[in-house]
Amino acid sequence: MPTSVAFIGDYLPRKCGIATFTADLYKSFTTFYPESSAMVVSVNDVPEGYDYPDEVRYEFYQHDLNSYKKAAEFLNSMNTEVVCLQHEYGIYGGTAGNYILTLLRNLTMPVITTFHTVLRNPDQDQLMVLKTIADLSARVVVMSEKGRQFLKDIYDVPEDKIDVIAHGIPDMPFVDPHFHKDRFGIEGKQVLLTFGLLSPNKGIENVIKALPRIVDKFPNIVYIVLGATHPNLIRDQGEVYRDSLKKLAADCGVKNNVMFFNQFVELDNLIEFLGAADIYITPYLNPAQITSGTLSYAFGCGKAVVSTPYWHAEELLADGRGVLVPFNDSEAVADAIINLMNDEPLRHGMRKKAYLLGRSMIWERVMERYVESFVQARQQPIALPGSPLSLLNGNGSGTYKLPPIRLDHLYRLTDSTGIIQHARYHLPHYEEGYCTDDNARALILTVLVEEAGQGDRKLAKLTDDFAAFLNYAYIQGRGQFRNFMSYNRQWLEDVGSDDSTGRAIWALGTCVGRSSDKNLITWAMPMLHQTLPALVDLPSPRSWAFGIMGACEYLKRFGNDRLVKTILQQLVDKLIVRHEDSKSKEWPWFEDYLTYDNAKLPHALICAGETLQDSTLIDLGLKTLDWLISLQMTGSGIASTGYFQPIGSNGFYTKGGERAYFDQQPLEVQGSVSACLAAYRITKEAVWVKRATKIFKWFTGHNDLGLSVYDPNTGGCRDGLHVDRVNQNQGAESTLAYLMALTELHLTQKQISDAEIANTALTLLV
The missing domain is CATH 3.40.50.2000 (Glycogen Phosphorylase B;)
Known part of the structure; x- marks a missing residue:
């Protein structure tokens, strides 16, 4: 099954x-x-x-x-x-x-x-x-x-x-109606019942018109009309129909014999109402009803039923299992009910026949039939959809040309296991093995490159290699990932860092939200569903931010997934609380320090605001990003000859302390480019594209040393700026940072239609 x-x-x-x-x-x-x-x-x-x-x-x-x-x-x-x-x-x-x-x-x-x-x-x-x-x-x-x-x-x-x-139908016992009558204060009375959403096609007025004759014979009889008015009727007419039935009962002199329960009943309550009924009535006006759930419930729990001969009733009440009366015939309704009330053996025999047949209708039996189906x-062949998912990778309307995306060094660093995390100069340094952080980044990059229209079979193989690494890194049942692996494929830890789990989730969400590979999407979705909830309990704001990024990417494709939306909101709320606890007028930030990958925090809020359609999140993301970028930009104003000066990793920057200017890392540059491009996507303000462009130029020599960090000979990126030199090693994190920043600029190019922005704001010095 x-x-x-x-x-x-x-x-x-x-x-x-x-x-x-x-x-x-x-x-x-x-x-x-x-x-x-x-x-x-x-x-x-x-x-x-x-x-x-x-x-x-x-x-x-x-x-x-x-x-x-x-x-x-x-x-x-x-x-x-x-x-x-x-x-x-x-x-x-x-x-x-x-x-x-x-x-x-x-x-x-x-x-x-x-x-x-x-x-x-x-x-x-x-x-x-x-x-x-x-x-x-x-x-x-x-x-x-x-x-x-x-x-x-x-x-x-x-x-x-x-x-x-x-x-x-629910599996209800065959009970004496008197067992439940005290629940509604109708002890000692004979009870007629109709239930379901109230609307004029139910024919209830014909039962009310029959009541004077019935009450004359059985003064203690009560007719219960159970059910809320149909929502469409409420929207168009309010309670006009219900009020007309109440007036009809008063005009017929049976006001005290009719009880209206204006409620949408839950199953437990419905069982009590059904249990209290002596006769169930479905007086519908139209034969064209192939199914009646209310009739099924009443019949299956062993009620004597009087009904008009609509299609389902004709079939279910055949062979003495109920009484059929003509449509719109209140006299026939009165005759049938009086006859059943006078003939107790007939009524109880009818109940027993209905209840016995109803055993085949209880949900357990019905579900067995559905499972057989x-x-x-x-076992039957099915037709697959006529066309696969397509990428939106048409040409942009601008006239400029971005530098090509070269993947030479990415291929150099990657073997069948994944991407090697470090290099000695341009050569992979096998001794230091692999990590989930870099393979997650590499997976994101290959999906972005594919989206930029530069995918091929060789790139698809890389994507599979990086995805397979994450698949192996995942800790089943824990919702987290291992991070460091030796070159001989031995894990070096039981569980990785919070950030490695966050980055892996970001990569999974990117696969779902951006890839055109159905197999990759199908692989990534369940893993994201299993791992995303774990982020809520982790203490790292960056892991939350990465998770937010992954959730937002995922929701680009499946925007109505309530589980992912719920966890996204929880992560956003945690980040907002962190900002509220740490901010001041001079330091409007999420923490009392700036360390690594700082731009991801405002970037995550911008994306979450876009996804959740929450302008307050977007505003906070833009405000904090503006502060962060301004803090790291030399000169004054975007039109100045200043350049990007990222927070150095040799000490970082604690509020009230001295900021570190070196070692400057490519990761900070890429994160800032990406966040600025997200800000442009939301605001359509050219200043954000100009900022992203100026920040990107750090890679090509617009930096404190005036030296290119990007190596055009290998296609790799050097590991950063020291106080006196460029770090000559070209490891995975640095190369991926350069390629991700460049690829995102390519994708932005495709979105820009304004010729002036296309000709000026995206002119890169490479």
Whole structure:
């Protein structure tokens, strides 16, 4: 049987019968098959969505066509084995709900669709949509034999593709109605019950009109109308219909015999109401109802039922299992109820027949049937989507040319295990082995280079090597990574630094958010889901920042993943608290010191603000980044001849202390370039591109020593500036820093359309 199932439909707390059914289906699957995993993908009828429980992993808006494709991409990348779709025309967008076809056409796993409505006289659009859904589904489910017949005769669905599975019901005991009546203060009374969302098509007025005759025979009878008014009716008309029913009861002289419970009932409460009922009534006005969940619940718990002959009732109440009365006939309703109340053996015999048949409808039996359908679906071939994911790598509109991205030294430093972390001059220094920090950076770089339109098979091999290193570094069950590995592939620690875990998560998020390699995305997603929560408990602000970057990259592709969004917000909140605790007017920073990779802290807030659409985060990120860059820029003003002077690692800079000017590290330069480009992307202010350009020139000699840190002969980058010389070693961190900064400038070039900015702000001296 499948171990990973996704249920698609609307979902509680949305007030809808399909939402209740989807929730019951999910809970039954996870209850009776706990060894399997499941999740829910919910469709929203309001843009803001709902406060869903944790099982809702992804949500999409009914009227946003693009979100349907994104939902499919999410499911594909999650390695979902089976999708169980709940179909009702009204819950999906487009003509006759045709937006759902976009989702189905992009799925790569079998789909089992439950049709909650099958029309006998569909219009052309309804016919086309349902037939296409059936074509795209490996199996289809209906809840009645009439539904099966309609699918075959009207919609041309092959009979061997159709499963008839009853509407599930809770496993309720066969109890005496008097057992529950004291719960509602109706001891000693005979109880009639109708429940479900209240709307005019339910025919409740016909029962109220029948009540005077019934009350005349049975003065203690009470008719309970249980259920909230349908949300659509509330939106359009308020409580006009409910008020009209109350007035009708008063006019008929049975006001005291009708009880309205205006509430959307939970299962436990519903069981008590059903238990208290002597007769259940569904007086619907239209025969065209292929399924009724309320009828299934009442019937299955052993209630005597009086119903109009809509399709589901005709089938379920046949052979003496209930009483059918004509539509819109209050006299017939009165006759049926009086007859049942007078004939106790008839009523209890009817209850017993219903209850015995209802044993086959309890959720455990129903879920067994669904799982059989899942298994059958997986044995059938499925059609893959017609086109793969594409990269947005068209040419920018500018006329300038950035220097080429040369990967010579990257290949030199990399073997089949990963990238060697250090070099002696330009040669890999094998004795010092590998680290997760550098392989994570290298993985990010190769994904960015691919996005810049310079990917090939050789680069794809590098990407796989770096991903494989992270895969091996991951500590299963702990949510963290090892960092240092010797050249003979022996780990040198039980667990790596907080920052190495953060950088690895950043790399995973970049794979999901930017790569076009579906296999890479599918690999990265579950690892990110397992590791991201661990960051919340780590103490390092930089690890939070890296995690924020990874979450934001991930959410570029799957913006409705509620788990990732939740953890992103938690990490942002921690960073904000750190800023509040440390800031002052002269030192508006997150810590009492500046050390390494400083720009990542404001960069993370800028990206989080963009992702969460929170302008206060963007403003704080821009403010702190402006302070940081200004602190490290010589001269006054962006138009000056000044240059970038990063905080030195030989002592760093503590508030109130002396700042270190050397050793200057390429990592600081790259982080500052990247943060400035993010600021430009958000603000579209050219000053940020100019800053990024000026900072980048540090690599090519615009620095304290006037010496090039980049080596054009090898394509590598030297390890930094000492007080009197350039460090001649060309290790992984430095080379990756140069290449990442350059590649991000290439990507920014593609986004800029203003000719003046393109001709001036991105002119690099290389």
